[in-house]
Amino acid sequence: MNQSKSNKLWKNKDLSESRLLKGKALLSRDNRKSFILHLFSWVFLIIVVVLIAVVITYFMGQVRINVGSSMEVTMKDQDKVLINTLKYKIGAPKRGEVIAFKPNGNKNSYSYIRRVIGLPGETIQIKEGIIYINGKVLLEQWDLPPMNFSGIAEEEITLDKDEVFVLGDNRNNSEDSRYAYIDNIKLDDIEGKVWYVISPKERFGFVKTISSTWK
Numbered sequence: 001m002n003q004s005k006s007n008k009l010w011k012n013k014d015l016s017e018s019r020l021l022k023g024k025a026l027l028s029r030d031n032r033k034s035f036i037l038h039l040f041s042w043v044f045l046i047i048v049v050v051l052i053a054v055v056i057t058y059f060m061g062q063v064r065i066n067v068g069s070s071m072e073v074t075m076k077d078q079d080k081v082l083i084n085t086l087k088y089k090i091g092a093p094k095r096g097e098v099i100a101f102k103p104n105g106n107k108n109s110y111s112y113i114r115r116v117i118g119l120p121g122e123t124i125q126i127k128e129g130i131i132y133i134n135g136k137v138l139l140e141q142w143d144l145p146p147m148n149f150s151g152i153a154e155e156e157i158t159l160d161k162d163e164v165f166v167l168g169d170n171r172n173n174s175e176d177s178r179y180a181y182i183d184n185i186k187l188d189d190i191e192g193k194v195w196y197v198i199s200p201k202e203r204f205g206f207v208k209t210i211s212s213t214w215k
Contacts, residue, residue: 060084062192064100064111070168070175071113074098074207080199081113081207083192093164093187095119096140096210098194101166103182105189113194114176115210118165120187123158126150126178137215147171151178162187 066079075081083100093099093116100111118124123134129147131138149172159165163184168174177184197203 064113064194066113067110069173070170072170074169075197075203079197079203081194082196082198084195085192087193088187088190093119093190094209096212098207099166100191100194101185101189102191105186111191114166114168116164117167118159120159120161120163123156124153124165125156126153139213139215141211141213144171149178152180153178159184
């Protein structure tokens with residue numbers, strides 16, 4: 001009788017140990033699955049972050065260098081800026097924005113940086129230092145010295161539907177749309193909106209869009 005009870009106890013013990021081992025095996029498999037899923041989730045997250053960083057850098061982080069004094073005091077010669085290359089793929093330039101472009105589509109030229117004054121389809125004229133858009137006086141909301149050069153804009157210019165008229169912020173020492181060799185800027189020649197100065201550190205910050213009113 002005692003032997004029978006002893007055998008039952010051993011069988012129960014063996015059964016318990018077998019169940020325990022099976023439980024540990026199942027737990028081990030679950031842990032491996034959990035680890036693999038966790039690893040894949042981290043890899044996926046890293047890939048997504050890298051792709052987002054690449055897209056942001058491509059569309060928002062391309063660097064251009066301002067050449068010359070045409071944009072003083074907003075930026076100076078050799079200032080490094082970031083351009084937004086996506087903005088004008090989904091929308092049109094706005095008056096007062098600063099853009100980077102290749103003059104006359106010359107891919108071998110350095111990028112020019114200027115401010116948009118006239119928009120597609122508008123007429124523009126500069127008389128005695130005053131800018132006229134569609135016959136109305138454009139009043140820019142910042143202090144600028146009187147403009148003493150009208151260039152080809154002395155006579156009224158009508159912009160095509162795919163053109164903008166640009167001026168440098170240093171109005172009396174700027175190569176811009178007043179000169180025939182630069183002329184109006186085709187939308188296809190615009191590289192993007194200049195939105196941030198990254199160097200030097202004393203001019204580090206956002207590039208402002210200048211608002212305007214009419215008289």
